[in-house]
Amino acid sequence: xxxxxxxxxxxxxxxxxxxxxxxxxxxxxxxxxxxxxxxxxxxxxxxxxxxxxxxxxxxxxxxxxxxxxxxxxxxxxxxxxxxxxxxxxxxxxxxxxxxxxxxxxxxxxxxxxxxxxxxxxxxxxxxxxxxxxxxxxxxxxxxxxxxxxxxxxxxxxxxxxxxxxxxxxxxxxxxxxxxxxxxxxxxxxxxxxxxxxxxxxxxxxxxxxxxxxxxxxxxxxxxxxxxxxxxxxxxxxxxxxxxxxxxxxxxxxxxxxxxxxxxxxxxxxxxxxxxxxxxxxxxxxxxxxxxxxxxxxxxxxxxxxxxxxxxxxxxxxxxxxxxxxxxxxxxxxxxxxxxxxxxxxxxxxxxxxxxxxxx
Numbered sequence: 324x325x326x327x328x329x330x331x332x333x334x335x336x337x338x339x340x341x342x343x344x345x346x347x348x349x350x351x352x353x354x355x356x357x358x359x360x361x362x363x364x365x366x367x368x369x370x371x372x373x374x375x376x377x378x379x380x381x382x383x384x385x386x387x388x389x390x391x392x393x394x395x396x397x398x399x400x401x402x403x404x405x406x407x408x409x410x411x412x413x414x415x416x417x418x419x420x421x422x423x424x425x426x427x428x429x430x431x432x433x434x435x436x437x438x439x440x441x442x443x444x445x446x447x448x449x450x451x452x453x454x455x456x457x458x459x460x461x462x463x464x465x466x467x468x469x470x471x472x473x474x475x476x477x478x479x480x481x482x483x484x485x486x487x488x489x490x491x492x493x494x495x496x497x498x499x500x501x502x503x504x505x506x507x508x509x510x511x512x513x514x515x516x517x518x519x520x521x522x523x524x525x526x527x528x529x530x531x532x533x534x535x536x537x538x539x540x541x542x543x544x545x546x547x548x549x550x551x552x553x554x555x556x557x558x559x560x561x562x563x564x565x566x567x568x569x570x571x572x573x574x575x576x577x578x579x580x581x582x583x584x585x586x587x588x589x590x591x592x593x594x595x596x597x598x599x600x601x602x603x604x605x606x607x608x609x610x611x612x613x614x615x616x617x618x619x620x621x622x623x624x625x626x627x628x629x630x631x632x633x634x635x636x637x638x639x640x641x642x643x644x645x646x647x648x649x650x651x652x653x654x655x656x657x658x659x660x661x662x663x664x665x666x667x668x669x670x671x672x673x674x675x676x677x678x679x680x681x682x
Contacts, residue, residue, distance in 0.1 A: 332641065336560070337399050338398050339399060341545075341663065342391055342394050342395045342398070343395060345390065345391070346387060346388060346390075346391030346392070347389040348367065349387055349391070350384060353383060353384070353387060354384070357376065357379075357380055357383075360376060360598060361376055361596045364376060370434065370437055370438070370671050371434070373433070373437075374379075374433040374434050374437070375430065377429070377433050377471050377612055378426050378427075378429035378430035378433055379426060381425075381429075382422045382423075382425045383425040383426075385422055386422050388418070389415065389418045389419070389422070389646050390415070390663060391613065393411055393414075393415040393418075395499070396411045398448045398644065408439050411601070413475060413477075417476065418476050419420070419529045420468060420471055420472055420475065421472070423468075424464050424465070424467075424468035427465055428465075430459050431460050431461055432457065432461070434457075435453045435454065435456070435457035437452045439453055450518060450519040450520065451511075451512065451515065451519050451537060451671050452520035454519065454536075455512035455537075455576060458539060461661060462581075466664060486668050500555075500557065500580060501540065502542070503554050503555075503556075503557035503560070504537050504540045504542070504556040504557045505556070506556075506557075506560075506633055507555070507556030507557040507558070507559055507560050507635050508538065508540070508542075508556040509524040510559070511537055511542070511556060511559060511561050513637045515565065516559070516564050516566065517534055517566050518534065518537075519534050519535065519537060519644055520533065520534060520568075521533070521534050521566050521568045521569065522534075522566070522567050523544070523564055523566050523567075523568075524564075524566065524567065525563060525564050526563055526565065526566070527562040527563055527624075528558070528562055530552065530554060530562075530564075531543065531544075531546065531547065532545050532546040532547060532552055533545045534546040535551075537556075537659055538556075539556075540555065540556065541553045541554065541556065542554050542556055542559070542681040544578045567636075570635050572607050572610055572631035572632060572635065573631065573632045573634065573637075573640040574629070574630070574631050574632075575628060575629070575630050575631070575632065575637055575643075575644050575647060576627070576628070576629050577627065577628045577648065578617065578626070578627045578661065579625070579626060579627075579628070579656060579662065580620055580622070580623025580624060580625045580626075580663040581623060581624050581626075581660050581661065581662060581663055582623065582624070582660065582661050582663045583623070583624060583663075585624070585658075585659075585660035585661065586624055588658040588660050589624060589626070589660075590625075591617060591657050591658055592654060592660060593614050593615065593626060594654055595618065595657075595658070596614045596628065596650075596651055596654055597612070598626075599650050599651075599654065600612055600614065600647070600661070603646075603647065603650075604644075605632055605633055605634065605643040605646070606631070606632060606633070606647075607630075607632065607633045609628070610630070611629060612629070612630045612631075613627070613628075613630070614626065614627070614629075615627060620663075621665070622663055622664070622665050622666045622667070623663030624663070628651070630647075630649070630670075632644070632663075635677045
């Protein structure tokens, strides 16, 4: 046996070695168990057991390492001259608190991301609602964890809270824009003028695109030319916002003119267009449907078409509108009429013939 292990006062070295080796073995065994459990749970679509396993993986590994190193430090402490080992206990407690908070945050994040997944739930939760609740829970956990850690390290939480109350006014003035954005986000989550995935636009500002994320300070919008647009949430408290993606129908509103020479067949043309629209499968006949002679234009007899499509998809809407307009053109041509275009008729007066003198 080596000489440095024979004296009784040096047995602690072997104990530290044994703890480190045991920590390594335990970490390896736990990883094997978690991997096997993960393969077993892959056959099910239960959200919460997947969430628990995924959330516990990394915090549990760090917990084993921290506890093993802390026990080793407790053994080394009586034989070391440094005072640093006196902080092992409080630091271990703080580390455990942070690991528990990390586990809770990971659990909430996993549930938030998968509540909107149809493969886990037949009726997925709205993404905006899940995001709002997740942010509130994570903020609560972080604040609570910091207060508990301060209390564990010997700070007076009561004094911290009192200082926060006194300094709240100064902080409020200094961070009023930040608070305005926070309350703007809160109003978005409560009033729900739009959600993640909605197409929005504002007639007051140059804002249009698809909402990708609603944060506590900014809302990220992807414009239709694929650029990210970051809008402070306080802006939405003072502007009007349209949500076209929530429309129930899309409108076709077109004015078409025929020649003045075709006034006799105008009633027949209008009636044929009405019948075509009422029988068109892509037109919602439960909504307003109007085809009427509208005005005597400068170079045409104008009539308008006012109707709604069943689809709200932008690309499909334009396909339906194209088909309707082509059918209108066929109906006009079938009645021997023509679509008018700007024309002018020039009347030239014939000069009077000169009369003979004395006539």
